[in-house]
Structures are given as structure tokens and as C-alpha cells.
Amino acid sequence: MFLGIDCGTQGTKALLLDASSGRVLGQGAASHTLISGPNGRREQDTEQWTAAFVAATAAALNAAGVDGSGVLGIGVSGQQHGLVTLDDKGQVLRPAKLWCDTESAAENQRLLDWLGGEQGSLQRLGVVIAPGYTVSKLLWMKEQHAERFERIAHILLPHDYLNYWLTGRCASEYGDAAGTGYFNVRSRQWDNAILRYIDPTGRLEAALPELIEPHQPVGRIRPELAATLGLNPHALVASGGGDNMMGAIGTGNISPGAITMSLGTSGTLYAFANEARISPQPSVATFCSSSGGWLPLICTMNLTNANGAIRDLLQLDLDQFNALVAQSPIGAEGVTMLPFLNGERVPALPQATASLHGLTADNLTRANLCRAVVEGVTFGLRYGLDLLRESGIRSERIQLIGGGANNPLWRQIVADMMATPVVCTSHSEAAALGGAIQAAWCHARESDSQASLIELCDRCVSLDETTAVDPAPNAVHAYEQAYRRYRDLVGTTYGQRTPPDLTTVAP
Numbered sequence: 234m235f236l237g238i239d240c241g242t243q244g245t246k247a248l249l250l251d252a253s254s255g256r257v258l259g260q261g262a263a264s265h266t267l268i269s270g271p272n273g274r275r276e277q278d279t280e281q282w283t284a285a286f287v288a289a290t291a292a293a294l295n296a297a298g299v300d301g302s303g304v305l306g307i308g309v310s311g312q313q314h315g316l317v318t319l320d321d322k323g324q325v326l327r328p329a330k331l332w333c334d335t336e337s338a339a340e341n342q343r344l345l346d347w348l349g350g351e352q353g354s355l356q357r358l359g360v361v362i363a364p365g366y367t368v369s370k371l372l373w374m375k376e377q378h379a380e381r382f383e384r385i386a387h388i389l390l391p392h393d394y395l396n397y398w399l400t401g402r403c404a405s406e407y408g409d410a411a412g413t414g415y416f417n418v419r420s421r422q423w424d425n426a427i428l429r430y431i432d433p434t435g436r437l438e439a440a441l442p443e444l445i446e447p448h449q450p451v452g453r454i455r456p457e458l459a460a461t462l463g464l465n466p467h468a469l470v471a472s473g474g475g476d477n478m479m480g481a482i483g484t485g486n487i488s489p490g491a492i493t494m495s496l497g498t499s500g501t502l503y504a505f506a507n508e509a510r511i512s513p514q515p516s517v518a519t520f521c522s523s524s525g526g527w528l529p530l531i532c533t534m535n536l537t538n539a540n541g542a543i544r545d546l547l548q549l550d551l552d553q554f555n556a557l558v559a560q561s562p563i564g565a566e567g568v569t570m571l572p573f574l575n576g577e578r579v580p581a582l583p584q585a586t587a588s589l590h591g592l593t594a595d596n597l598t599r600a601n602l603c604r605a606v607v608e609g610v611t612f613g614l615r616y617g618l619d620l621l622r623e624s625g626i627r628s629e630r631i632q633l634i635g636g637g638a639n640n641p642l643w644r645q646i647v648a649d650m651m652a653t654p655v656v657c658t659s660h661s662e663a664a665a666l667g668g669a670i671q672a673a674w675c676h677a678r679e680s681d682s683q684a685s686l687i688e689l690c691d692r693c694v695s696l697d698e699t700t701a702v703d704p705a706p707n708a709v710h711a712y713e714q715a716y717r718r719y720r721d722l723v724g725t726t727y728g729q730r731t732p733p734d735l736t737t738v739a740p
């Protein structure tokens with residue numbers, strides 16, 4: 234039995250997997266809250282993650298009706314890019330600054346200028362550093378919290394921090410490291426020069442965790458924590474990874490050909506690659522996968538959070554919101570929302586604010602507002618899909634995961650808007666499942682078993698064909714019109730380069 238944990242933005246999910254049958258035995262969840270502040274600040278207390286880890290694990294064990302003594306391994310997936318800093322006693326120095334924090338956008342621009350702009354960043358690191366990546370948070374912390382910055386002894390990502398909490402060891406693997414902005418995705422090594430630019434003393438590079446392979450364990454669970462969690466004190470802790478890398482494993486996206494789309498707090502789209510073929514598109518991040526390859530990815534910063542903002546404004550629960558979306562026709566009777574409440578990464582508009590367009594006395598209805606936000610956030614993913622397709626990535630079907638994948642109407646919207654068939658995997662909590670599968674892989678290698686990651690994915694991941702939807706030609710056409718409106722508005726409102734019109738390119 235293996236435990237997969239996914240520490241997402243809105244909550245932690247836990248899943249127990251019987252890796253010999255591929256059966257999920259039980260799941261649990263516990264929520265997190267955000268610390269929001271001026272200028273795009275989005276932070277979280279790390280205690281929330283550990284408390285949610287404990288609660289979600291207890292709920293999963295309870296749902297499975299088992300005790301945890303049979304858990305042989307744990308794999309932790311975490312929201313990418315967040316900065317966790319520890320002092321030399323292992324104490325957290327300040328709240329974690331998250332992937333969706335745009336407060337350090339100006340610092341990111343300064344670092345990008347130092348790298349020689351987008352081209353310089355691509356050449357040096359293999360990715361264009363974006364607001365939200367870890368590196369600019371370090372420069373921000375140096376300037377805003379100098380005293381705490383001086384005390385940094387360890388720099389960790391969210392899942393690295395949870396692995397440290399579990400084992401006492403600081404380590405990182407390539408997939409999550411690829412999103413830091415101080416890592417070279419081609420050579421899979423830390424890039425110390427950019428850290429020296431931030432702090433010439435060399436303290437930052439000394440604070441980096443050791444890099445390990447995705448199949449290597451970080452260690453074993455600390456005995457006192459095993460007792461608290463009710464888990465086997467000999468359980469291995471696998472390398473874990475960023476939530477998208479773990480989502481790739483949990484959807485079996487470990488060889489070229491598939492595209493996974495996640496409808497979580499963020500929207501992401503990614504496809505496995507055997508080689509580091511760096512896309513010339515600055516918004517396509519050629520991250521490493523946590524299965525030995527690479528994972529070209531696009532990420533939008535506004536997705537279910539933007540839906541949630543409109544829901545809260547209109548005081549609706551999720552079912553009422555979804556019912557109103559269904560009442561409004563495609564195109565929301567001309568209402569378009571550019572939903573950039575958090576600024577945005579794709580399209581690259583870190584400082585943008587959200588806006589509503591096309592309102593008239595006739596179309597200003599609750600239903601149209603609900604439809605407009607869902608369409609607006611999904612258009613961002615369409616924009617990203619065009620960028621991935623332009624980079625040569627093709628897929629005949631999109632595998633949909635994340636909380637939003639539970640919604641049949643949204644599944645149809647995705648299929649129609651992307652003009653591509655959509656299917657969910659059997660477990661929408663694919664990142665937690667990926668963590669459990671990776672733990673089984675790690676355990677198999679440690680115990681000299683021959684089980685490969687491919688075999689494990691074949692056994693544990695399946696498509697839920699009852700969720701499969703094909704694009705409907707009339708709807709595809711109607712969304713195409715609405716998408717053109719969105720693209721034009723992005724261009725006119727923000728002066729943004731829009732991606733080439735790829736409507737004639739086959740999926």
C-alpha cells in the first residue's frame with residue numbers, strides 16, 4: 234500500500250493505493266487558506282500544509298478502512314515554484330511565497346534583464362523565468378526582509394519542505410527544481426550564477442538542497458511522525474515532485490503522445506518529451522518531468538480561483554454556479570471576461586487586472602457573468618494549447634484532471650473550445666495518484682523488484698470512458714467566434730502579442 238499526497242493551493246489531498254491491484258483504497262482531503270495582500274501577494278503558512286497532511290491522511294485511512302502499518306512508501310506532490318526558507322535550526326523563516334504571487338514581478342524583470350531578456354534566459358536556463366518562479370522571490374526577500382534573508386540556511390520548494398518535515402533531509406528532484414529559475418533544464422543542474430547575482434557571498438547556493446533522481450528515496454519517515462500519522466515507521470519517502478509532474482505520472486503521461494490538462498487553482502497543459510527540445514515560445518516552460526524526461530508546460534494563473542471570485546460575489550454555491558453557467562449560451566450573449574485577477578502568466582500579463590467587456594442592459598445577467606468567467610479562464614488554456622501546438626506538440630485527446638474535471642459541462646466546454654476530444658482519468662486527483670505510483674516505483678527499485686514505472690502506470694491508471702466527450706461542430710464554430718473576441722480584447726486591452734491564429738492546425 235502506498236500513500237500519495239498532493240499539497241495544492243486550495244487544499245491537500247491524500248490517496249491510498251494498492252499498487253499490486255492498481256486499486257485506490259481510499260481518499261481524504263483538507264483545505265488551506267491564502268494570505269493575500271497588496272501588489273499580488275499570495276502566501277501560505279507552512280503549518281497549514283502539515284496540518285492538512287495529517288488530516289487528509291487520517292481521512293484517507295478512514296475511508297479505506299485500514300490502519301497505516303501497511304504503508305510501504307509515501308510520494309508527495311506539491312504546488313510548484315513556492316519559496317520556503319529555513320534557518321540553520323530548520324525553522325521556517327516566513328510564510329511560503331506561492332506560485333501565484335506576483336508581488337515580485339518587478340524583481341523578476343530585473344533578473345530577466347540580467348539574463349539578457351527572454352532569449353538570454355532560454356539559452357542559459359532552457360526556460361524564460363516568469364513572475365511566480367522561485368528565483369524572483371529570493372531577490373524580493375533580500376530587499377523586503379533583509380534580516381530574515383541573512384538567516385537563510387535552506388531553500389526549499391513546497392514538496393521539498395514536506396519531504397524535509399517527513400524525513401529531516403533537504404533534497405530536491407529535477408521536475409520541481411526546473412521551475413525555480415536557478416536550474417538548467419538541459420544539464421539538470423543548479424545554476425549558481427543567478428543566485429550569486431542576488432547574493433555574491435555564495436550563501437544562497439550553499440542553501441540549495443541536494444538533487445536526486447525521481448526514483449530515488451529522500452529517506453524514511455521520522456519515527457515520531459510515523460506514530461502521529463499512524464503509518465509504518467519503515468515507510469520510504471520517495472522524491473515526490475511538482476504537482477504537474479506528479480499529475481503526468483498519475484495520468485500515465487510518461488511517454489510522448491498524450492496531453493494532460495489540469496483544472497485546479499491554476500490551469501495547466503503539458504505533454505511528456507524524451508528530449509529537452511526547448512520551445513522558442515517564451516510562455517512554454519520546458520520543465521523536467523519526474524519520470525526521467527521533460528514536460529513542456531503552459532500554466533494560467535486564473536482558473537477555479539476566478540470562478541470562485543464570481544461565485545462569492547454572487548453568493549452562489551458550486552451547484553448554483555454550475556447551473557447558471559448552463560443557462561447562458563456559448564459566448565455569454567456577448568459578455569467576455571478577461572479573468573486576470575491574479576495578473577497572468579499565459580498570456581504573459583503579470584501586472585494585468587481583470588476586465589469585463591460587451592455588457593449591455595440586456596445581457597448583464599448572473600448567468601452570463603458565470604458563463605463569461607468559465608469561458609474566460611478556459612480561453613487562457615486554449616491560448617496555451619495554441620502555443621504548445623505551435624511548438625510541435627500534438628495530441629488526439631486531452632486527459633482532463635483537477636477539481637474542475639468533475640464538471641461534465643466544463644468537460645464539454647473544453648472539448649468544444651479546444652476542438653479536441655476530452656476524457657478524464659479514473660482518478661481526478663491525478664497528482665496524489667502520481668505520488669503514490671512514484672512511491673511504489675521507488676520502493677520497487679529499493680527492493681530490487683523489476684516493476685517499471687510504465688508497468689505501474691499501466692496497472693494503476695485508466696481512462697474513465699464514461700466521461701469521454703467529443704467536440705460538437707456547431708459549438709466548435711461558436712467558440713471560435715468567442716475566442717477571436719477574447720484574443721482581440723487581450724490585444725487591444727493590454728497590447729499583448731497574441732499567438733498566431735492556429736484554428737486551421739489539426740489537433
Ligand SMILES: Nc1ncnc2c1ncn2[C@@H]1O[C@H](COP(=O)(O)OP(=O)(O)O)[C@@H](O)[C@H]1O
Nearest residue numbers: 241242243244496497498537635636637639640
Ligand atoms: N464540479 C465542479 N465544477 C467546477 N469546479 C469544481 C467542481 N468540483 C471542484 N471544483 C473546483 O476545483 C477546485 C479545486 O481543484 P484542485 O485541483 O483540488 O485545486 P488545487 O490542487 O489547486 O488545490 C475548487 O476551486 C473547486 O471549486
Ligand SMILES: O=C(CO)[C@@H](O)[C@H](O)COP(=O)(O)O
Nearest residue numbers: 241242312313332497498499
Ligand atoms: O505554477 C504552476 C505550474 O507551473 C501551478 O500549476 C502550480 O503548480 C499550482 O498548482 P495547483 O494548485 O493549481 O494544482
